[in-house]
Amino acid sequence: MGNKEDESHSHPLFETRKAKGRLIHRVFSFSLFLGILFIWVYRVSYIPRKSEDGKWVWLGMFLCELWFGLYWLMRLSLRWNPVFRQPFTHRLSQRYDDDKLPGVDIFVCTADPVIEPPMMVINTVLSVMAYDYPTHKLSVYLSDDGASPITFYALLEASNFAKHWLPFCNKFKIEPRSPAAYFKNEIYSNDSINGKGELATIKKLYQDMESRIENAAKVGQVPEEIRSKYKGFSEWDSFSSPRDHDAIIQILLHRKDLGAKDIDGVVLPSLVYLSREKRPQVPHNFKAGAMNSLIRVSSIVSNGKIILNVDCDMYSNNSQSLKDALCFLIDEEKGHEIAFVQTPQTFENITKNDIYGGALSVIYEREFPGMDGFGGPMYIGTGCFHKRDTLSGKKFNDQECFNHWKSDDQDINNDQLITETSLDLLEEKSKAVLSCTYEKDTLWGKEMGLLYGCSVEDVITGLAIQCRGWKSVFYNPKRKAFLGLSPTTLAESLVQHKRWSEGGFEILLSKYSAAWCAYGLISPGLQMTYCFYNLWVLNCWPTLYYSIFPSLCLLKGIPLFPQMSSPWFIPFAYVTIGENTQCLLEFLWLEGTIKGYWNDLRMWLYKRTSSYLFAFVDTIFKSLGFSSSAFVISAKVAEENVSQRYEKEIMDFGNSSPMLTLLATLALLNLLCLLGALLKGGLGIFVTLPLQVLLSGVLVLINLPLYEGLFLRKDNGRFPSSIAFKSVVVALSVCALSNVNVFTTN
Ligand SMILES: O=c1ccn([C@@H]2O[C@H](COP(=O)(O)OP(=O)(O)O[C@H]3O[C@H](CO)[C@@H](O)[C@H](O)[C@H]3O)[C@@H](O)[C@H]2O)c(=O)[nH]1
Numbered sequence: 001m002g003n004k005e006d007e008s009h010s011h012p013l014f015e016t017r018k019a020k021g022r023l024i025h026r027v028f029s030f031s032l033f034l035g036i037l038f039i040w041v042y043r044v045s046y047i048p049r050k051s052e053d054g055k056w057v058w059l060g061m062f063l064c065e066l067w068f069g070l071y072w073l074m075r076l077s078l079r080w081n082p083v084f085r086q087p088f089t090h091r092l093s094q095r096y097d098d099d100k101l102p103g104v105d106i107f108v109c110t111a112d113p114v115i116e117p118p119m120m121v122i123n124t125v126l127s128v129m130a131y132d133y134p135t136h137k138l139s140v141y142l143s144d145d146g147a148s149p150i151t152f153y154a155l156l157e158a159s160n161f162a163k164h165w166l167p168f169c170n171k172f173k174i175e176p177r178s179p180a181a182y183f184k185n186e187i188y189s190n191d192s193i194n195g196k197g198e199l200a201t202i203k204k205l206y207q208d209m210e211s212r213i214e215n216a217a218k219v220g221q222v223p224e225e226i227r228s229k230y231k232g233f234s235e236w237d238s239f240s241s242p243r244d245h246d247a248i249i250q251i252l253l254h255r256k257d258l259g260a261k262d263i264d265g266v267v268l269p270s271l272v273y274l275s276r277e278k279r280p281q282v283p284h285n286f287k288a289g290a291m292n293s294l295i296r297v298s299s300i301v302s303n304g305k306i307i308l309n310v311d312c313d314m315y316s317n318n319s320q321s322l323k324d325a326l327c328f329l330i331d332e333e334k335g336h337e338i339a340f341v342q343t344p345q346t347f348e349n350i351t352k353n354d355i356y357g358g359a360l361s362v363i364y365e366r367e368f369p370g371m372d373g374f375g376g377p378m379y380i381g382t383g384c385f386h387k388r389d390t391l392s393g394k395k396f397n398d399q400e401c402f403n404h405w406k407s408d409d410q411d412i413n414n415d416q417l418i419t420e421t422s423l424d425l426l427e428e429k430s431k432a433v434l435s436c437t438y439e440k441d442t443l444w445g446k447e448m449g450l451l452y453g454c455s456v457e458d459v460i461t462g463l464a465i466q467c468r469g470w471k472s473v474f475y476n477p478k479r480k481a482f483l484g485l486s487p488t489t490l491a492e493s494l495v496q497h498k499r500w501s502e503g504g505f506e507i508l509l510s511k512y513s514a515a516w517c518a519y520g521l522i523s524p525g526l527q528m529t530y531c532f533y534n535l536w537v538l539n540c541w542p543t544l545y546y547s548i549f550p551s552l553c554l555l556k557g558i559p560l561f562p563q564m565s566s567p568w569f570i571p572f573a574y575v576t577i578g579e580n581t582q583c584l585l586e587f588l589w590l591e592g593t594i595k596g597y598w599n600d601l602r603m604w605l606y607k608r609t610s611s612y613l614f615a616f617v618d619t620i621f622k623s624l625g626f627s628s629s630a631f632v633i634s635a636k637v638a639e640e641n642v643s644q645r646y647e648k649e650i651m652d653f654g655n656s657s658p659m660l661t662l663l664a665t666l667a668l669l670n671l672l673c674l675l676g677a678l679l680k681g682g683l684g685i686f687v688t689l690p691l692q693v694l695l696s697g698v699l700v701l702i703n704l705p706l707y708e709g710l711f712l713r714k715d716n717g718r719f720p721s722s723i724a725f726k727s728v729v730v731a732l733s734v735c736a737l738s739n740v741n742v743f744t745t746n
C-alpha cells in the first residue's frame with residue numbers, strides 16, 4: 001500500500017476542465033453587442049420632436065433598451081468562462097480508509113406535516129442514511145419546524161425500517177436509495193434481486209410502515225399504544241402549538257448505542273429528531289433559524305466536519321455523491337480553500353414540455369458552471385456540502401486552513417459505548433442550544449451560521465462565505481445527486497419566484513451587496529454574475545413597459561421602431577433573431593423541446609411582470625418598515641385534479657391571487673390592442689408597423705393558454721370569474737383612455 005499511496009498523492013482528487021467553444025461564443029456575443037450599440041444610437045438619434053406624437057414613450061423605450069443591453073452584459077458574464085469539475089473517488093478510497101474519512105452531519109429541514117407529508121420526509125431521511133459511506137461517521141438530523149408528533153412518529157418508524165433498508169441497499173447496490181423512489185420505478189436494475197424473496201419482503205415492510213404512518217396522519221394523531229411505548233412522545237406533553245412550544249429533541253439512533261445496529265449487526269448512522277423552541281413573540285427566522293439550531297445541536301452530538309443540507313423533498317438519488325463531494329473538500333492541493341460544494345437542484349416531477357419552466361436547466365447546466373469559473377457558485381439551500389467551520393464565520397487563511405483534515409476525529413474513533421443516562425444528558429445539553437433566547441446578543445444570524453433577514457438565507461450566506469475569502473465548487477454529476485419537487489401550479493411557481501427574486505434584491509441592498517460591498521472581496525466576474533441574479537426584480541419595469549406601450553402605440557398607429565426599409569431595421573432584427581436563436585439552441589441542447597422553450601418564454605414573461613413586480617414592492621415596503629418578512633413554503637403535494645392537469649400540461653389558473661389578475665389584464669390589453677389596430681389599420685399595419693405587430697403578436701400568441709383559461713375552459717383550473725371580470729374592465733378602460741391621448745401626447 002505504501003508505494004501506491006505515495007504515487008497517488010501526486011494526483012489530485014479532482015480536475016477542472018474549461019468549456020470548449022468559448023472563442024466562437026465570444027465573437028458571436030461581440031457581434032450581438034454591436035447590434036445593441038446600434039439600437040442605442042438609433043434611439044438617441046431619432047427622438048421624436050416636440051410636435052410629434054410619442055416623445056415620452058420613445059424615451060421610455062430607450063431606457064428599457066439601455067437596461068436590457070446592460071443586463072445582457074451581466075448575463076454574458078455567466079457564459080464567459082464556464083468550467084466543469086470531475087472528482088476521482090477511486091483515488092479517495094485509495095488514500096483514505098474508513099477511519100480517516102471525516103464525520104458527516106446531514107441536515108434535513110421540514111416545516112409543515114400537511115404541505116410536506118411525513119412519508120416524503122422520511123424517504124429523504126432514509127436515502128441519506130443509505131449513503132455509501134462508513135455508517136459510524138454519518139449522522140442525520142431532522143429539524144421539524146412544524147413540531148409534529150406524526151413526523152416524529154414517522155421518523156421513529158424509519159429508524160426501525162432502516163435496520164432492514166440499509167443492509168438491502170448495500171447488498172444489492174441499488175439506486176436510488178429513497179425507498180419510495182426505488183419501488184416506484186418497477187424496473188429494477190439489479191436482476192439478482194428479482195425472484196428472490198428479499199425484494200418482496202422489504203417492499204412489504206415498507207408498505208406496512210407506510211400504512212401505519214398514513215393512518216396516523218389521517219386521524220391526526222399517533223395511536224395510544226405507540227405513544228405509551230416510546231418515552232419520546234412525552235415531549236409533547238407541554239406543547240401548545242407549532243408556534244409556541246418547548247425545545248424537543250430525541251436521539252433515535254446513536255452510533256455508540258448497542259441497539260443502533262442493523263439486522264446484520266452493522267452500526268447504523270446516528271438519527272436525531274429536533275424541533276427548536278418557539279414563542280410567538282420571538283422571531284424564528286424560518287429556515288435560517290432552523291439551520292443554526294441544527295449546526296449547534298450537531299456540534300454537541302456528533303460534530304461532523306462536513307455538513308450536508310437538504311430540503312425535505314430532495315432525496316439522494318446517488319449514493320456516491322457524498323464521496324464525490326469529499327474529493328473537492330479534502331483534496332490535498334486545492335481543497336483547503338473550498339468552503340462548499342453545491343450540486344444543482346433537479347426535480348423528478350418535470351413533465352416533457354415543462355409548463356412552468358420549473359427545471360431551471362439553463363441556470364444549472366449553463367450558468368452555474370459560469371459562476372464556478374469565477375470563484376464558485378452560490379449556495380442554494382439544498383444539496384450543498386459545507387465544511388462546518390466555514391459556516392461559523394471563519395475567514396480564509398491560506399496557512400492556517402491548509403491540511404487541517406489530517407487531524408483524526410478523536411471522538412468518533414474511540415469506541416466507548418454510550419448509556420441511556422448519557423443519552424439523556426446529551427439531549428438535555430442540546431435543549432439548551434435550542435432555546436429561542438439562546439441567540440440573543442450573539443453573532444448567530446449576523447456573522448455566524450446562516451444569516452437572518454433575507455428571503456434567500458442560503459444565497460446571502462454563501463456570498464458572505466465567499467466574501468471571507470473562500471471558494472466554492474459546482475458539481476453536477478451525470479446521475480443527479482438529488483431529486484426534489486417543483487411547483488405544480490402557476491400561482492405557486494410565481495410565489496416561489498417572488499420569494500427568490502425578493503431575496504436577491506434584499507442581498508443587493510444589504511451589507512453583502514454583490515454590486516458594491518463585495519468589491520475587492522470576490523472577483524469582478526463573480527460580482528457581475530451575482531448582480532445578474534440579484535437584479536431579477538428590476539426587470540419588472542422595462543418588461544412591463546415593453547409589453548404595454550408598444551401595443552398601445554400600435555393601436556394609435558404611432559411607430560416606435562424603424563421601418564423594414566430602413567437600415568436601422570437590421571440591428572433590431574439581428575439582435576432579436578440572434579439572441580433568441582442562441583437561447584433556443586441552448587435550451588434544445590439541454591434536452592428541452594421547442595414547446596418547452598415556448599413555455600419557458602411564457603414563464604419568463606409572467607415572472608417578470610408579476611413575481612418581480614410584487615417582490616419589488618414588498619422589498620421597498622419592508623425596508624421602510626411597513627411589513628416583515630415571511631417564508632411561504634412551497635407545497636409538495638397537490639389535490640388529485642391539480643396534479644392531473646399538471647401531468648397533462650394544462651395550466652392551472654384556479655387561484656384568485658393579485659398576480660394572476662395582473663397577468664390576465666396585461667394579456668387582454670395586448671389582445672385588444674392588436675385587434676383594435678387590425679380593425680383600424682387593416683393589414684397595412686404589417687408594413688407600416690412591422691416590429692410592433694410582431695411584438696404584440698408574440699405576446700398574444702404566448703398568452704393563448706391564458707385566454708383559454710379566462711373564457712373557454714370549464715374545469716377548476718380556469719380563472720375564477722371575478723378575475724376575468726376585473727381584468728376585462730381594466731384592460732378595456734386602459735385602451736379607451738389611451739385613445740383619449742393620455743399616454744402619447746408630449
Ligand atoms: O420556517 C421554515 C420554512 C421552511 N423550512 C424548510 O425549508 C425548505 C425549503 O422550503 P421550500 O418551501 O421547499 O422552498 P423552495 O423555494 O423550494 O426552496 C429553495 O429556496 C429556499 C430559499 O428561498 C431555500 O431555503 C431552499 O433550501 C431552496 O431549496 C423546506 O425543507 C422547508 O421545510 C424550514 O425548515 N422552516
Ligand SMILES: [Mn+2]
Nearest residue numbers: 311313485634
Ligand atoms: Mn422546495
